[in-house]
Amino acid sequence: MDFQAILPDDRIARMTTSGLWPGRLLIDALDEAAVREPDALVLVDQNSMTGQSTRMSYGELRRYSVRLAAALAAHGVGRGDVVAVQLPNWWHHAALYLACVRIGAVINPLMPIFRERELRFMLGFAEAKVLVVPRAFRGFDFPAMAARLRPDLPNLAHVFVVGGEDTETSFESRLLGRAWEDETDCDALFRDRRPDANDVTEIMYTSGTTGQPKGVLHTANTLACKALLANELFGFGPADRIYMGSPLSHQTGFMYGVFLAIHNHAACVMQDVWDPVAASRAIAAERCTITVASTPFLGDLVHAPAGTLADMSSLRLFMCAGAPIPRSLVAAARRSLPGLYVMSGWGMTEMGIATATYPGDSDEKVIDTDGRALPHQAVRVVDENGVLVAPGVEGRLQARCATTFVGYLRRPEAHGVDAHGWLETGDNARMDEDGYIRITGRAKDIVIRGGENIPVVEVEELLYRHPAIEDAAIVAMPDPRLGERACAFVSLRAGHGLDFAAMGAWLAGHGMMKQYLPERLEIVEAFPRTPSGKIQKFKLRELAATLAPMVTIASRGS
Numbered sequence: 001m002d003f004q005a006i007l008p009d010d011r012i013a014r015m016t017t018s019g020l021w022p023g024r025l026l027i028d029a030l031d032e033a034a035v036r037e038p039d040a041l042v043l044v045d046q047n048s049m050t051g052q053s054t055r056m057s058y059g060e061l062r063r064y065s066v067r068l069a070a071a072l073a074a075h076g077v078g079r080g081d082v083v084a085v086q087l088p089n090w091w092h093h094a095a096l097y098l099a100c101v102r103i104g105a106v107i108n109p110l111m112p113i114f115r116e117r118e119l120r121f122m123l124g125f126a127e128a129k130v131l132v133v134p135r136a137f138r139g140f141d142f143p144a145m146a147a148r149l150r151p152d153l154p155n156l157a158h159v160f161v162v163g164g165e166d167t168e169t170s171f172e173s174r175l176l177g178r179a180w181e182d183e184t185d186c187d188a189l190f191r192d193r194r195p196d197a198n199d200v201t202e203i204m205y206t207s208g209t210t211g212q213p214k215g216v217l218h219t220a221n222t223l224a225c226k227a228l229l230a231n232e233l234f235g236f237g238p239a240d241r242i243y244m245g246s247p248l249s250h251q252t253g254f255m256y257g258v259f260l261a262i263h264n265h266a267a268c269v270m271q272d273v274w275d276p277v278a279a280s281r282a283i284a285a286e287r288c289t290i291t292v293a294s295t296p297f298l299g300d301l302v303h304a305p306a307g308t309l310a311d312m313s314s315l316r317l318f319m320c321a322g323a324p325i326p327r328s329l330v331a332a333a334r335r336s337l338p339g340l341y342v343m344s345g346w347g348m349t350e351m352g353i354a355t356a357t358y359p360g361d362s363d364e365k366v367i368d369t370d371g372r373a374l375p376h377q378a379v380r381v382v383d384e385n386g387v388l389v390a391p392g393v394e395g396r397l398q399a400r401c402a403t404t405f406v407g408y409l410r411r412p413e414a415h416g417v418d419a420h421g422w423l424e425t426g427d428n429a430r431m432d433e434d435g436y437i438r439i440t441g442r443a444k445d446i447v448i449r450g451g452e453n454i455p456v457v458e459v460e461e462l463l464y465r466h467p468a469i470e471d472a473a474i475v476a477m478p479d480p481r482l483g484e485r486a487c488a489f490v491s492l493r494a495g496h497g498l499d500f501a502a503m504g505a506w507l508a509g510h511g512m513m514k515q516y517l518p519e520r521l522e523i524v525e526a527f528p529r530t531p532s533g534k535i536q537k538f539k540l541r542e543l544a545a546t547l548a549p550m551v552t553i554a555s556r557g558s
Contacts, residue, residue: 001080001082001127003080003407005198005199005406006415012198020228021198021221022221023221025197026097027101029262029265031062033265037058038058039058040057040265041056042061044270045089045091048088054091058265061091064095064176065099066099067179067180068098068176069100070189071176071178075130076129076158078105080105080106081105082129083096084108084123086133087162088272090272092132092162094248103190103193104194107202108126109254112134113515117512118513120153121213122205129156130157131146132162134161135162135163143166147159160174197221198221199220200406201220202223203409204216204250204251212458213455217407222405226351226352226403227260229376229377232374233358234319235317241287241288242256242268242289242291243268243282243290244269245279250349252293256319258270274297276297276300279297280301283314284311289314291315291317294320294450294483295321295326298320299326303332315337316341320343321345322450324344325344325366326480327363330363330366343356343371345357346437348425351404351423353374353377354379358372365434369436372435377400377401378400378401379397381394381430381431381437383395391433392432395429397427397439398424400423401423404423447484447486448476449485449486450481450482456486459486459507459516462507463506468492469493470492471490471535473489473535474486475541477547478544478545486519487521489544490503490521490523490524491523491527500521519550520547521550527540
């Protein structure tokens with residue numbers, strides 16, 4: 001596929017000369033570590049489907065990546081082909097990315113919570129040639145879903161199932177169980193297929209804000225640059241070990257878990273189903289030192305019942321993003337984990353971490369801001385005319401980063417980066433006199449629930465199709481744990497009724513995954529509107545701030 005990457009020559013030259021784009025692939029770091037310390041630990045996972053944990057060395061991961069690369073090539077995967085991976089935090093995810101890099105293929109991580117509605121679009125839009133899924137995860141039958149999707153996806157040549165029972169689609173039988181590397185001249189294959197560090201290596205979908213998600217394109221250089229900046233931000237050293245409970249199908253999990261660990265010849269400890277007790281045990285057993293996650297993860301660790309958690313004294317840094325950090329949570333974290341530094345930050349799939357607080361910053365900075373720009377990253381706040389605003393004044397947040405992505409899949413017109421490199425983030429913010437920002441709202445109409453973006457427009461469109469609904473709007477309700485939950489405001493057609501359960505059944509019946517379902521329904525006679533007729537959502541948000549959810553995802557079951 002022609003990814004139409006937007007990479008001006010002057011940007012390549014500037015970033016290369018500065019050393020921020022090292023021109024290396026992640027397999028280079030893997031292969032070096034496998035030669036120097038083949039028995040050194042690289043990955044630990046916990047497979048909740050099998051109940052087994054896997055501990056993998058650099059030597060083992062290199063061998064698996066070579067075998068998988070040869071196997072994928074033998075199944076027709078060529079340079080530039082897309083391999084979609086819908087897996088939990090299992091070692092297979094990392095091995096598949098490395099295999100793709102060896103043969104110039106492009107990985108497309110997909111959240112395990114996605115169902116047919118999302119996958120039909122994502123797989124089709126990316127023209128995925130391969131899809132890798134688990135046999136089951138959280139009780140869901142992924143092979144059956146893939147079978148239902150196949151007729152609508154003419155480019156999808158292969159579906160491989162991790163833990164699969166059908167030998168025709170089994171990941172283990174078809175890819176791992178045969179010594180493909182002995183049947184292939186791997187030296188020649190990898191030499192011919194080796195991608196350039198400025199080639200697209202990853203497509204990561206963002207949750208849609210205009211009805212469809214966008215595929216963010218990253219190269220080996222933009223990813224490696226994130227790792228370089230993270231090293232400086234985290235003070236990463238040889239003794240550090242990463243714990244990752246965030247999904248690898250999010251940039252947080254993949255970039256600041258697997259990629260950062262391998263880049264530094266370090267180890268990453270992964271968890272596939274979040275549970276604070278299990279997390280504490282993994283952190284204690286492996287002596288993990290660093291983690292990056294949304295704020296609710298920290299809240300769950302801090303507020304777990306007394307005596308249930310293992311010793312987490314090895315954990316020195318917790319990077320929180322995706323939701324503000326309550327003052328009470330920082331205080332509770334210091335009481336329960338006195339050696340832990342809680343760091344706040346802001347970023348996007350498009351560029352990774354752009355701003356953060358630093359050790360030594362005051363509590364006010366950590367709690368009341370989203371940090372200041374990292375070295376080689378820049379942010380600014382402008383008015384509607386693009387003019388810088390004064391400190392403390394709200395405006396549009398723009399970012400210019402060494403790590404900025406290289407375009408959206410098949411949507412070059414949506415790039416949003418001007419001639420001077422400034423990206424319209426879609427967020428509104430204030431900046432103080434010290435350069436620290438606070439996200440104050442979003443021009444993009446989304447709700448962020450526990451770090452997961454809810455595509456508001458998509459939910460609203462389905463509500464509009466309901467025969468009882470005249471008008472609909474989704475806004476965020478503040479939530480002390482998850483940051484936000486979704487509240488649906490609707491007006492009804494004459495003679496019709498609607499209750500909360502019926503709304504949920506309607507959305508679920510149209511393929512909407514449960515994490516996107518509104519958690520409160522408010523029926524209004526009329527919406528507040530502008531003179532031009534647009535719904536004034538800020539007034540709905542003010543009302544939603546006084547409400548509580550009618551149901552939570554946890555009460556629906558996982």
